[in-house]
Amino acid sequence: MNEVEKMSVKKGQDIELTIESLAFGGKGVAHVDGLAIFVERVIPGQKVLTRIFKKKKSFAEAYPMEVLEKAPNEIEAKCPAFGTCGGCRIQNLEYADQLAEKTRQVRDLIQRVGGFDNFEVPLALPSPQAFHYRNKMEFSFTGNPWRNHPDDEDKPLGLGQHIPGRFDKIVHLDTCYLQKPIMNDIMNFVFEWGQKYNWEAYNTKTHEGWARNLVLRYGEHTDQIMVNLITKTYEKKHMVEFKTAIIEAFPQITTLINSITTRLSDVAIGEREEILHGSGVIRDRLGEAEFEISPYSFFQTNTRQAEVLYEEALKGADLQGGEVVYDLYCGTGTIALFLAQKAKKVYGFELIASAVKNARRNARSQGLDNVEFILGDLKDVLSQSTNRIEAADVIVVDPPRAGLHRNVVDDILKVSPKRLVYVSCNPSTLARDLKLFCETDYKLLSVQPVDMFPHTTHIETVAKLVKK
Numbered sequence: 001m002n003e004v005e006k007m008s009v010k011k012g013q014d015i016e017l018t019i020e021s022l023a024f025g026g027k028g029v030a031h032v033d034g035l036a037i038f039v040e041r042v043i044p045g046q047k048v049l050t051r052i053f054k055k056k057k058s059f060a061e062a063y064p065m066e067v068l069e070k071a072p073n074e075i076e077a078k079c080p081a082f083g084t085c086g087g088c089r090i091q092n093l094e095y096a097d098q099l100a101e102k103t104r105q106v107r108d109l110i111q112r113v114g115g116f117d118n119f120e121v122p123l124a125l126p127s128p129q130a131f132h133y134r135n136k137m138e139f140s141f142t143g144n145p146w147r148n149h150p151d152d153e154d155k156p157l158g159l160g161q162h163i164p165g166r167f168d169k170i171v172h173l174d175t176c177y178l179q180k181p182i183m184n185d186i187m188n189f190v191f192e193w194g195q196k197y198n199w200e201a202y203n204t205k206t207h208e209g210w211a212r213n214l215v216l217r218y219g220e221h222t223d224q225i226m227v228n229l230i231t232k233t234y235e236k237k238h239m240v241e242f243k244t245a246i247i248e249a250f251p252q253i254t255t256l257i258n259s260i261t262t263r264l265s266d267v268a269i270g271e272r273e274e275i276l277h278g279s280g281v282i283r284d285r286l287g288e289a290e291f292e293i294s295p296y297s298f299f300q301t302n303t304r305q306a307e308v309l310y311e312e313a314l315k316g317a318d319l320q321g322g323e324v325v326y327d328l329y330c331g332t333g334t335i336a337l338f339l340a341q342k343a344k345k346v347y348g349f350e351l352i353a354s355a356v357k358n359a360r361r362n363a364r365s366q367g368l369d370n371v372e373f374i375l376g377d378l379k380d381v382l383s384q385s386t387n388r389i390e391a392a393d394v395i396v397v398d399p400p401r402a403g404l405h406r407n408v409v410d411d412i413l414k415v416s417p418k419r420l421v422y423v424s425c426n427p428s429t430l431a432r433d434l435k436l437f438c439e440t441d442y443k444l445l446s447v448q449p450v451d452m453f454p455h456t457t458h459i460e461t462v463a464k465l466v467k468k
């Protein structure tokens, strides 16, 4: 044990740490005298000078002050805003190392929290595109761009991403490597137009200003493009000029929308929409299923990897054609519609009324009449529905980060499907819930991480269970 390791850790203390791994959520982990110390914005292998800002009995937290030694596998991040922008946290790790790190996190949680000792978890399935994979990006205007480039000094207007933990600070971006190159060209066109015509950025503190957000969406299989400019008021004459100029520069734009909102909070949603060009919607596909995407409808943001994720779910469901399937937490019904092509009947359950409306419309437009969507909170609605609908042979769940409500676990156990497929965006609650199922009637067959969001610390996982 060296001198540093012998020291007891105190709040305010500066300490050199070698980062060992990334914990779930993306913080780096190091140990001093057996005490775990979590550090933000670092990667495994880096030697970092840190300052302890929180000390508890079982762990401490520190922020990085200086990277003293790079990690052996560290690479130069592509993006000049890396480290400031909140979009990509681990762009300075090779993609293969990102996958290995995320896989290790899932394996560790399944074994440690789930209690599945020695359960093997294969390497996370890589995204077909490691960059330019996002089909939707939201940017905010600012009158006070974060000084990331020397050029920013002259800019009274900026357009970019929030800095993590700083709701009022936005880093201006010329390029975001997560979106398609053409979206960067469109983003820069809008920014330059705004500069030329002295657009005043909306200020979330004073509520003055006009330009709020720019939301860009792209149909991966259709190349359709939606541009949605969110402003405080509708300035008709100026918007008509803007439309003529942007459509001339980018005839590929399928639809251009000006959404208007006087809401005080900084959420990129309009209270009403002026459709300046096209129909106000774009279309895209997931596998064979086609979807209409309106400015605010939820659609998986990495289209090609969503298809990989749903194929995994489909494999787990192992449908022969005669099964009844429940899709719990179905959103706009993307999984339900994917499975409906191979099942006798699919019932989708969802809390949000607008998502259910969208799901029903998507089913109708695909001519699928073997899908039914049920609106309600799953902690009540599943038990209320089971006596009037057919019993499920297969249940697929895709809950939010909090995982399954205990009532939902109990109700699934009562329905007692032959197969259970758990799609999860949080391996920690996944591990907790898998334990509940396997303590009783189910056996865990496989756990497959799927990397939907390269360069971020998020990871999706598909677990397959079968009745014992």
Ligand SMILES: C[S@@+](CC[C@H](N)C(=O)[O-])C[C@H]1O[C@@H](n2cnc3c(N)ncnc32)[C@H](O)[C@@H]1O
Residues within 6 Å of the ligand: 300, 329, 330, 331, 332, 333, 334, 335, 349, 350, 351, 352, 355, 376, 377, 378, 379, 398, 399, 400, 425
């Ligand atoms: C991770 S998303 C899954 C979306 C969908 N499966 C997909 O792939 O597009 C979780 C969904 O669960 C819904 N939800 C959250 N809490 C719920 C609850 N208590 N009851 C029913 N649905 C809920 C959310 O509205 C959201 O659509």
